[in-house]
Amino acid sequence: MIVLGIESTAHTFGVGIAQDRPPFILANERDTFVPQTGGMKPSEAARHHTLVAHEILKRALNQAKLSIKEVDGIAVALGPGMGPTLRVGAVVAxxxxxxxNKKLVPVNHGIGHIEIGYLTTNAKNPLILYLSGGNTIITTYYKNRFRIFGETLDIALGNMMDTFVREVGLAPPYIVNGKHKIDICAEEGSNIIELPYTVKGEDMSFSGLLTAALRASKKHDLHDVCLSIREIAYDMLLEATERALALTEKDEIMIVGGVAASGSLRSKLERLSSDWNVELKVVPTSFAGDNGAMIAYAGLLALRHGVSIDVKNSVIRPRWRIDEVDIPWRA
Structure with missing residues (x-):
């Protein structure tokens, strides 16, 4: 079985192709919208996706050495994400x-991140940290669904860091040579400034930290502020993760999503894993950010278990949570 997957939930338009035997991923092509100034406007990102969609699709099929007629299903991320960009992917799919005349397979963007993590890390039954621009979630699989133990109460970790570097004039672009601008800035910092630290059980709040850090950037050395906001945010995540580990008694931690590429976070989690005698598994950088391969692979798993929808029912779901999705392939 071969499935083509389309990702368009935010800044990236991606097309991936997956099959049900090694090598599982046959293609993973994408193009990312980067605004010239300011933040990302959904309408501008959608226009970008519309312009590049045909080329990315063609590149993916060429990389896989397939024609569209050889594909068994078309998987598409119907949410969560930004309405205008989601619509572009949905229309193409x-x-x-x-x-x-292909089966249409609905895929939750977050489930795509998680399943590509299972595939690439060989994790068996991990505690999962799903960390991206729009999501900060601590979850694990239990009885046909991914159950959420902790999450952000306001903005996500990745969104918070992106907003900070943009507002202080460090971005765009947000990533340079594989490093986030906040990490590049923090490397020259030496002092930790007092900033809000908000953890409620296994939930986290980053909005107060962001506001305080922006105010601090007008009084303190920017490198010290970058260091402080990053370290405090990551320590909040570690505290919540440690509580989830104590509750679930897992022996693996798996990190997925774009923030998984952070070397600083990884080093902290390595120490946490060592303290708890658990194995840390991190999705490879090539699959950490938004990509079509993760949608294709999650769609493949779903289609093999009879999951598909009529085109008339393929509405986008901008607020579609991962704990609302049945997972028959892990039953």
């Missing part, structure tokens, strides 16, 4: 499914 519907058109392909109708034109070539």
């Amino acid at each position: 519907r058109a392909l499914a109708l034109k070539f």
Whole structure:
């Protein structure tokens, strides 16, 4: 079985192709919208996706050495994400499914991140940290669904860091040579400034930290502020993770999502894993950010278990939570 997957939930338009035997990933092509100034406007990102969609699709099929007729299903991320960008991917997926008479498979973006993590790290039954621009979630699989133990109460970790570096004039771009601008800035910091630290059980709040850090950037050395906001945010996540470990008694931690690429966070989690005698597994950088391969692979798992929808029912779901999705392939 072969499934083509389309990702368009935010700044990236990606097309991946997966099959049910090694090598599981046959193609993973993408193009990312980077605004010239300020933050990302959904309408501008959607226009970008519309312009590049045909080329990314063509590149993915060429990389896999396949024609669209050889594909068994079209998987598409229907949420969560930004409405205008989600619609672009949905329109492309519907058109392909109708034109070539293929099964249409709905995929939750977060489930895509998690399943590509299982595939690439060989994790068995981990505590999962799903960390991206729009999500900060501590979860694990239990009885047909991923159950959330902790999450952000306001903005996500990645969104908080992106907003900070943008507001203080360090971005865009947000990533340079594989490093986030906040990490580059923090490397020259030496002092930790007092900033809000908000953990409630296994939930976290980052909005107060962001506001205080922006105010501090006008009084203190910017490198020290970058160091402080990063370390405090990561320590909040570690405290919540440690509580989830104590509760679930897992022997693996798996990190997925774009923030998984952070070397500083990884070093902290390595120490935590050593203290708790658990194994740390991190999704490879090439699959950490948004990509079509994760949608194709999650769609493959779903289609093999009979999950598909009619085109008329393929509505986008901008607030679709991972704990609302049944996972029959792990039953």
